[in-house]
Structure formats: structure tokens, C-alpha cells
Amino acid sequence: MTDTHCPYCSLQCGMTLAPRRARGGAVLEVRARPDFPVNEGALCRKGWTAGGLRGHRERLTTPLVRDRTTGELSAVGWDEALDLVAERITELRTASGDDSVAVFGGGGLTNEKAYLLGKFARVALGTSQIDYNGRWCMSSAASAGNQAFGVDRGLPFPLSDVEQADVVVLVGSNLAETMPPAARHLDRLRERGGRLVVIDPRLTTTGERADHLLQPVPGTDLPVALGLLHLLDAAGALDEDYLAERTTGFDDVRRSVAGWWPERVERVSGIAADDLREVAALLAGSERVMVLTARGAEQHSQGTATVLAWINLALGLGMCGKPFAGYGCLTGQGNGQGGREHGQKSDQLPGYRMIDDPAARAHVAGVWGVDPDSLPGPGRSAYELLDALGADGGPRALLVHGSNIVVSAPNATQVTDRLEALDLLVVADIVMSETAALADVVLPVTQWAEESGTMTNLEGRVILREQAVAPPEGVRSDLDVIAGLASRLGCEASFPLDPEEAFAELALASAGGRADYAGITYDRIRAEQGVFWPCPDAAHPGTPRLFADAFATADGRARALVVDHAGAAEQPDADYPVHLTTGRVLAQYQSGAQTRRITDLVDEGIFVELHPMLAGRIGARDGDQVEVSTRRGALKAPARVVSTIRPDTIFVPFHWVGANRLTNDALDPMSRMPEFKVCAAAIRHVASAQRVGAS
Ligand SMILES: Nc1nc2c(c(=O)[nH]1)N[C@H]1C(S)=C(S)[C@@H](COP(=O)(O)OP(=O)(O)OC[C@H]3O[C@@H](n4cnc5c(=O)[nH]c(N)nc54)[C@H](O)[C@@H]3O)O[C@H]1N2
Ligand SMILES: Nc1nc2c(c(=O)[nH]1)N[C@H]1C(S)=C(S)[C@@H](COP(=O)(O)OP(=O)(O)OC[C@H]3O[C@@H](n4cnc5c(=O)[nH]c(N)nc54)[C@H](O)[C@@H]3O)O[C@H]1N2
Ligand code: SF4
Numbered sequence: 001m002t003d004t005h006c007p008y009c010s011l012q013c014g015m016t017l018a019p020r021r022a023r024g025g026a027v028l029e030v031r032a033r034p035d036f037p038v039n040e041g042a043l044c045r046k047g048w049t050a051g052g053l054r055g056h057r058e059r060l061t062t063p064l065v066r067d068r069t070t071g072e073l074s075a076v077g078w079d080e081a082l083d084l085v086a087e088r089i090t091e092l093r094t095a096s097g098d099d100s101v102a103v104f105g106g107g108g109l110t111n112e113k114a115y116l117l118g119k120f121a122r123v124a125l126g127t128s129q130i131d132y133n134g135r136w137c138m139s140s141a142a143s144a145g146n147q148a149f150g151v152d153r154g155l156p157f158p159l160s161d162v163e164q165a166d167v168v169v170l171v172g173s174n175l176a177e178t179m180p181p182a183a184r185h186l187d188r189l190r191e192r193g194g195r196l197v198v199i200d201p202r203l204t205t206t207g208e209r210a211d212h213l214l215q216p217v218p219g220t221d222l223p224v225a226l227g228l229l230h231l232l233d234a235a236g237a238l239d240e241d242y243l244a245e246r247t248t249g250f251d252d253v254r255r256s257v258a259g260w261w262p263e264r265v266e267r268v269s270g271i272a273a274d275d276l277r278e279v280a281a282l283l284a285g286s287e288r289v290m291v292l293t294a295r296g297a298e299q300h301s302q303g304t305a306t307v308l309a310w311i312n313l314a315l316g317l318g319m320c321g322k323p324f325a326g327y328g329c330l331t332g333q334g335n336g337q338g339g340r341e342h343g344q345k346s347d348q349l350p351g352y353r354m355i356d357d358p359a360a361r362a363h364v365a366g367v368w369g370v371d372p373d374s375l376p377g378p379g380r381s382a383y384e385l386l387d388a389l390g391a392d393g394g395p396r397a398l399l400v401h402g403s404n405i406v407v408s409a410p411n412a413t414q415v416t417d418r419l420e421a422l423d424l425l426v427v428a429d430i431v432m433s434e435t436a437a438l439a440d441v442v443l444p445v446t447q448w449a450e451e452s453g454t455m456t457n458l459e460g461r462v463i464l465r466e467q468a469v470a471p472p473e474g475v476r477s478d479l480d481v482i483a484g485l486a487s488r489l490g491c492e493a494s495f496p497l498d499p500e501e502a503f504a505e506l507a508l509a510s511a512g513g514r515a516d517y518a519g520i521t522y523d524r525i526r527a528e529q530g531v532f533w534p535c536p537d538a539a540h541p542g543t544p545r546l547f548a549d550a551f552a553t554a555d556g557r558a559r560a561l562v563v564d565h566a567g568a569a570e571q572p573d574a575d576y577p578v579h580l581t582t583g584r585v586l587a588q589y590q591s592g593a594q595t596r597r598i599t600d601l602v603d604e605g606i607f608v609e610l611h612p613m614l615a616g617r618i619g620a621r622d623g624d625q626v627e628v629s630t631r632r633g634a635l636k637a638p639a640r641v642v643s644t645i646r647p648d649t650i651f652v653p654f655h656w657v658g659a660n661r662l663t664n665d666a667l668d669p670m671s672r673m674p675e676f677k678v679c680a681a682a683i684r685h686v687a688s689a690q691r692v693g694a695s
């Protein structure tokens, strides 16, 4: 029996794994850990069934190499596979330079993997071309947090603080389905008499708990925030002492919202002016207001500006740094937080240091034993990197660890074309994902229960996933792959195979950085139910709550920054008259590479959610086949007719191939986040349910 954590989302629920023998092979039984504060004995369906990939017939257990003439993948030994990859990489670097080889990582990788992948790119490959799927997840909130507070940590307080607030405003989060055990905090909040405001174009199971539900047109959360601030200022409800002492720039912000009266917000967002007034009155009369954003607000071409607008609201009310109040972002992937702190991001080095900062380069180069001038500069962001693959001046080889790009990238047809244009695609994965299926070399890696490593959850709590079982024969860890390639490329820097050793090096590299892990060890994590960063030395208790006395800016004050509404990059028109938004369902995780293969999770398949009025207009009933098209692609899927969505909006989950053939690759100028959450679409009826069933 081993105490560890879930393989999936950013809650990183505590679980105990009990391996046992059963008919048909080894089984990994999951039990919830009542002692772990984040989940207190609860798990969601995905957590309970997480053992399902253990011994699965679709587990990859041998490296595969594609035959250049037949195009078929066939099994080879590890040495042959790694020799081949190293040889081709060397050829490409000689012919086209170091930036001809690129790396794509994932926010599901442990801190140790993320750290060593970044080091591998910069030191063994000498490439600037590394980024990761977290760019599609957290980057807008990260950019806003850095600008406003001087630091980016998802929640600057423990998750359980939520229940002690007076009002919680959830902007674009469906946490009852995306992190179900966290919903208990909303329930307890309401039992205490606290109020919940949910902002989402759909009424979700999260929205069902709300005292106030605002259903805006997708992509209009920014004017909603501006309108609320306008009303609060007009009512004299802002905390002037706090603003004077703890912020800079607020006067400009105040002037900038003067024109956002409620009727104007109503015209843009579809939210009734009176509903906005009611919410403003609730906020004005509350001591402790907490604003939490998630992907619904952030995955937009104005995602960063939107988060900044909501931060301005929280600052205006004097909430940031106050107990049980403030602003936070609900991060997403298991290591969504740590994954971006240790060097997978194209512009960052470990410890959340910026790669173009000479002092940061000198520190990290010192730990790595290399010349600071040998470290490359910033590279391309995730989508820009993928879009440049195989193009003139773009990378010719890509190594993928921990992302199923073909399903999850925006404008996925274009991205798939780019992957196909590469000279070399190497994918390390557990299963034959849609991206691995395109690879020239597939490397079978261990999954969570088969290796140890740390993750940083949505609260900034560094936790330890302990190995519970031996990996299947033939499978190696990402750490082995990285070290095996580094040595074949003649790199002399250290690439530890032991995660604890890798963590100790990471801690050194992060020392003095914004995300300082220097005082964290595996033993401390075990003894303390995780340790919150920053934790600069062994005697430091860790930092569950940030900003009590000062923000992480040079002068200790938060920056209130003026932002204005420009609207989604693509607006509906006569050809594409509805808004398309995308997101998640409870039983599937991300690209579905893992969860679609778990038999205990029902794979309901892709669907299109639409309002009865829209369904009536196109002549479709529940279950009928409909076609959704955008300027980038089309998708046929069954209609799910629900009165819980705005009549001008349709929703498609992205866990199956298809949704991202439709989505827009417009990027946020600050975070480079793609606009997953809104584009213009057309929808038409294709066939009735009976005919679909019969065919
Ligand atoms: N079951 C499940 N849980 C997961 C994951 C998963 O794949 N499956 N993934 C994990 C990861 S990586 C992440 S990032 C998190 C994401 O967690 P969430 O952000 O909660 O998930 P989403 O479903 O992407 O989006 C949330 C809501 O945003 C709404 N929305 C769409 N457009 C807009 C808009 O313009 N404005 C507003 N206000 N709302 C809008 C959608 O209707 C949706 O209900 O979940 C994590 N947990
Ligand atoms: N339309 C639309 N698209 C979206 C979103 C949306 O809301 N709408 N959300 C975006 C967001 S927030 C995210 S986070 C992304 C996520 O999308 P992806 O980046 O595709 O994430 P996963 O499906 O988790 O992919 C992880 C892959 O790595 C494998 N894997 C798991 N663990 C390991 C490991 O330790 N090592 C290695 N080498 N492989 C491993 C899994 O089997 C899987 O194939 O999708 C984005 N795409
Ligand atoms: S909520 Fe997240 S961490 Fe918890 S069991 Fe579900 S998927 Fe795992």
C-alpha cells in the first residue's frame, strides 16, 4: 500500500494504491486518503478508476520505429531507438543549426521531468525551441498575475479558504465537473451563509449551486468586470485606503471604467443591467470577496486583459492579501503550476526565472556547470512553435513528452499538417495517442504509479507522488529517455535518473527565484502533507498565503493596469452566425488519451450542446446528427438539446478528435494563449436520430 496522488488534475487528490493479483493480471486498487487536506477522502470518477491503465492491452511496452519505405511502425530495442533519434538529431543540427530541433512538454509531467526536459533542450540540444501545453492552459492568468502582483501562483491561498469567504465569484469555471471534490467548499460556503456568483454561458452543475448566475456571450467577461467596477466606484464602495497604500495605477483604471455603465455592458455581454446591479450590490456589501477565474475566462485572445480586469475588481474592493479573500486562478493539469516554473516554457528558466535576465542565466548556468553565454534565448510559444514546424526557418524535428497535440491544439488540422511536414517526430507516451500514431519514433514510458516525482498543485503546494508498483517490462521513465539521449548527444551535464536527486538539483536551480523550492525535500513533503512555495530554506515553513503584507513587485504594491474590451477575434456573421465554445465533461480528461481507454469510464463520444430554440431553427431534435462548421473545419456529431445554454451559443467538448478542427488559433498578444473558448460557427441538421441509429 502506497500513499500517493491522482494522475490527473491540479487538485492532486491524495490516494492510496493497493496492488493486487487478480484474474487476468495485476490490478491497482485505488483508495481515497481522508488525511489529505485537499480532498479529505473524496475522489472523482477519474480518480477512482485511475488504475485502469495498469496492465491495459493498449499500453505501449516497446519502442517503435517507422520504416521509411513501408511507413509501418515496428518494434525495436531501446538502444536502437535512442541511437537512431540521437543520430538524426545530430544530422539535423549539423545541417540546419541547433534550433532545427524542438521540444514540446506537458503540464502533467512531474517537476523533475519538466526541469530536466528544459535543461536537456538548453544544454544537450542547445535549442531555444521548447514550449509546452500549459501555454494553452494557464498562460493568460500567469501573465496577468505577474503583471499585477509580480508573481504567478494559481491560488495565493489554500483551497479551503474558499469556504470562509462571504462571496465567491467564479468566472469561467465548472469546478463541480473539473475538480469535483473542490465543490464541497462551495457547499460549505453556502451552508455558512456565503454567496456564490457563477459566470458561464452555460448553466453547469457548478452554476446550479449559484445564488447569482450570469450567462454572458462567450468572450465578454472583460466588459462584465469593467461594468461591475464602474458600479462599485459609482456607489463609493471601493476601499480607498487600501488603494492608496497597496496599489499603483488605480486612478487610471477608475477613469477607464467610467464609460462602462450597465446598459452598455448589457448590449455587449447579454447580461441584464439589473442582474449586474444586483451582483454589484452584493459585492459592495461584503467583507470578504474572492474572485476565481478558470479557462472559460482565460482561453481568449483577450484572456490576459480579462484576468487583469477581474484583478482590478478584487483590488478595488481591497481584497488581495486580505484573509479569505482576493483573486486566484484555478490551475488545470496535475502539475499545471510546477510545470511552468522549472524551464519548459520558452521564455523561462527554473525557479520562474526569465531567460533573458542576465542574472538568472548566470545562476542557472552555474548550477548546470555551463557558460551562461551558451544558453539559448527565448523561443517560440506553443502554437507559434507548432505552426512553424517543417516550415522555412522552422524546426525540422520535434520531441513530444506529455501532450496529445493532434487532439488538443487549436486549429488542429493545420497543426497536424505541420507535424506531418517534419523530418523527425519522436513521441514519448504511455499509449498510442493520436499524436504518437504520427511519430517516426514512439518511446513507451512509465505512468504515474510506476515512478516517483513531485507535482505542484493549484494551491502552490508541492506534493510527492510515490512509486507504488514496478513498471511493465520494456517501459522506461521520461528521465531515462532524457538521460539516454543527452549522453548519446555527447552532453556532459548531469541528467539524474533518480527523481529525488533530480529534485535536489531543481531546488538548487530554483534558489532565489520567484518560485523558490530550495528548502523543500521529499522527506519534508511526506511529513507535512506537501510544502507551499516559496520555501527558501530548510527552516522556512513554506508559504500557504501570499501578499499579506506586500506584493512581489519591486515596491511591494500591486499594479492596477488599464484594459479595454476589443472582443473575440472572430465575431458571428451571416455565414457563421453562432458562438462556438469548448470545454470539458466530468468523465474524460483532456485529449482523452488516457481516460477514453479506461473501460470503467463511459465513453459517451463527442456531442454538440445547443439550446432548443436554435435546435428548432435548424430542425434538429435531441440525438440527431448535426454538422458544425467554422472557417477552419467541420464536425458531425449528435445534438444534445439543453435549455441550459445560451440560444446563440453551442458547446463541444474537446476530449475527442474534432472540436479542435473548428477552434480559432488567434493568440492573446501577452500570453500567446489561443482562443479556445470562442469562435464563429455555423450549424445545420444532417440526419434524424432514427436514421443515425439505423446507419
Ligand atoms: N473532467 C475533467 N476535469 C479536468 C480536466 C478535464 O479534461 N476533464 N482538465 C483539467 C485542466 S487541464 C483544466 S485547464 C481544468 C479546466 O477547468 P474549467 O476551466 O472548469 O473547464 P472548462 O470546461 O474548460 O471551462 C469551464 C467553463 O467555461 C465556460 N465558458 C466557455 N466560454 C466562456 C466564456 O467566454 N466566459 C465564461 N465565463 N465562461 C465560459 C464553459 O461553458 C465551461 O463550463 O480542468 C481540469 N480538470
Ligand atoms: N478546444 C479546446 N482545446 C483545448 C482546451 C479547451 O478547453 N478547449 N484546453 C487546453 C488545455 S487547458 C490543456 S491543459 C490541453 C491539454 O491537452 P493535452 O496536452 O493533449 O493533454 P493530455 O491529453 O493530458 O495529454 C497528455 C499525453 O501525455 C501522455 N502522458 C501522460 N503522462 C505522461 C508522462 O508522464 N510522460 C509522457 N511522456 N507522457 C505522458 C498521455 O497519455 C497523453 O497522450 O488542451 C488544451 N486544448
Ligand atoms: S478531482 Fe482531479 S485529482 Fe481529484 S480524483 Fe478527480 S481527477 Fe484526480
Ligand SMILES: [Mo]
Binding pocket: 136, 137, 138, 332, 333, 336
Ligand atoms: Mo489545462
